[in-house]
Amino acid sequence: MLSEYQKIVNELHDAFNEYYVNYNKGAKKLDNFNLTVQQENMLLYVIRNQRITVNEIAANFSITKSAVSQVLSHLESRDFIRRESNPNDRRESFILLGQEGKKYADLIAEADRAFVKKYSSQVEIEDLKQVLRTIKKLNQVIKESNEAQSR
Numbered sequence: 001m002l003s004e005y006q007k008i009v010n011e012l013h014d015a016f017n018e019y020y021v022n023y024n025k026g027a028k029k030l031d032n033f034n035l036t037v038q039q040e041n042m043l044l045y046v047i048r049n050q051r052i053t054v055n056e057i058a059a060n061f062s063i064t065k066s067a068v069s070q071v072l073s074h075l076e077s078r079d080f081i082r083r084e085s086n087p088n089d090r091r092e093s094f095i096l097l098g099q100e101g102k103k104y105a106d107l108i109a110e111a112d113r114a115f116v117k118k119y120s121s122q123v124e125i126e127d128l129k130q131v132l133r134t135i136k137k138l139n140q141v142i143k144e145s146n147e148a149q150s151r
Contacts, residue, residue, distance in 0.1 A: 026118075027111035033104055035080075042071050043080055047105045051094040053086075080104065 024030075035043065045060060046052060058068045072095065075081045079098035086092040097105060120128065 022119075023111070023115055026115055027107070029107050030104065030111070033100070039071055039075055039080075042068070043075060043101060043104060044108070046081055046095050046097065046101065047108065050096060051084075053092055053094060055092075057095070075101070 054065050054068050058065045078100055080101040082096050082098045083093040084096055
């Protein structure tokens with residue numbers, strides 16, 4: 001029984017890798033920004049969650065605030081992000097997009113639109129919704145398992 005699950009998980013890994021390779025082919029302009037995978041992942045998270053705090057980023061990635069601050073400092077030095085003081089708590093800053101971050105976000109949106117138009121729109125919307133539900137369900141199982149382990 002477990003071997004069947006293992007086979008499916010391996011195929012999922014292969015399918016996700018192929019998907020990202022295909023997506024990245026259409027987003028080659030992003031390579032010009034020379035971001036590490038960690039910088040890119042954190043920047044994408046900021047793009048999708050404007051006015052977020054270091055604590056929220058650390059919690060999402062399950063890494064220390066110090067690790068987040070190191071990556072954000074690099075992104076800030078290159079104007080991908082900027083910090084804005086929280087008027088309700090001066091010890092805390094909101095993370096917002098800088099000028100380079102806005103350019104990056106625009107290119108991501110452009111690549112997403114092109115990918116949807118060219119590929120995703122050729123798959124039935126119900127099939128895409130089912131993939132999304134399944135991935136969300138799997139992520140919820142993982143989250144609940146991790147929370148139970150940390151208690």
